[in-house]
Amino acid sequence: MDQPTVGILHPGSMGAAVASCAATNAAAVLWCEAGRSTASAERAEQFGLTPVATLAELLDRSDIVISLCPPAAAEDLARDVAEHRFTGVFVEANAISPARVQRVAELLGPDAVVVDGGVVGSPPVRCKTPTLYLSGPAAATAQVEELFAATAVQTATLGTAVGKASALKLSYASFQKTSRVLVALAVGMAREHGVDQELIEVASRRTDSYLAEPQYVVKTAQRAWRWGPELEEAADTLDAAGLPPEMLRATASTLARWNDARDDSELSLTDALDRLAHP
The missing domain is CATH 3.40.50.720 (NAD(P)-binding Rossmann-like Domain)
Structure with a gap:
């Protein structure tokens, strides 16, 4: 040809x-x-x-x-x-x-x-x-x-x-690009309180990506009932520092879809994703 x-x-x-x-x-x-x-x-x-x-x-x-x-x-x-x-x-x-x-x-x-x-x-x-x-x-x-x-x-x-x-493309981009923004929020919050270098040191102990570990979704769903309120607290802290809290509030709202999976030891990845799509 x-x-x-x-x-x-x-x-x-x-x-x-x-x-x-x-x-x-x-x-x-x-x-x-x-x-x-x-x-x-x-x-x-x-x-x-x-x-x-x-x-x-x-x-x-x-x-x-x-x-x-x-x-x-x-x-x-x-x-x-x-x-x-x-x-x-x-x-x-x-x-x-x-x-x-x-x-x-x-x-x-x-x-x-x-x-x-x-x-x-x-x-x-x-x-x-x-x-x-x-x-x-x-x-x-x-x-x-x-x-x-x-x-x-x-x-x-x-x-x-x-x-x-x-x-x-969009599935990957949704994680890759959002995670970069989360880095900015996390470091920004830590810097406001003078612990940004300590945050980076903590993070350096784990360098792999959660995206390569979809099984971790199950643990997230099981813990959503307490992670959601924790992120609301983090959002309040961002707000107080003049940083945008909306992303963490949206994450807390997403976690709320898993509230009925609290400590469910029988939960599978398929079940967790189904509950996320159809709360």
Whole structure:
């Protein structure tokens, strides 16, 4: 098969780096200059992308288009692409919900083939190797896998159902990004009372991730009846320090869904997750 021509929408820090990896197995990687900033142009040039004047030209020349933009703009961008009746493979690689990916697929169908994508990891520069998770029609996901073969962007296909890749991306992001904010709150509270270095020392004794230990969910559910009030106290302490308490109050509210699991020695992970979804 001939090497495909690829279009990237838009060349941000992630998009430009991913596009440069695609260039390894593509005839050309295009980006549209119209409406883009000087910073975008400089970034595209840095990564060796080929400029075109209009979106119409990019879509007319591209076999595969990759959409990597701020999540809020994803559907509007897909709508612009749909208006031009693009007929190639459209990789919806933004951090949006499975429901929004389905809407994008409806916008672009039946002309284009939509592949759901989710990038987990940092931009592929300076030895970073993110994974692009894919789901969608088998022939199309295979094309995208071939596009990134032997590059710094690893690929993994999760099946043919559009939405799976986005669900995985957001599931991971919900933990990874929220945990960073929790770090800020915890250190901020400790600093207010002059014990921030001691907090870091305590935390350094455990360096692995609770996300890799889902069995700990059961222990959390069993202890929710007392952890919830504890977090309300912590929220009050944040509030007194001028720090935002809403995240801890929301966590306490979530824990309240497990109040009837108090010290339930027979509780399983499935039971705990079911109670969380259907209190």
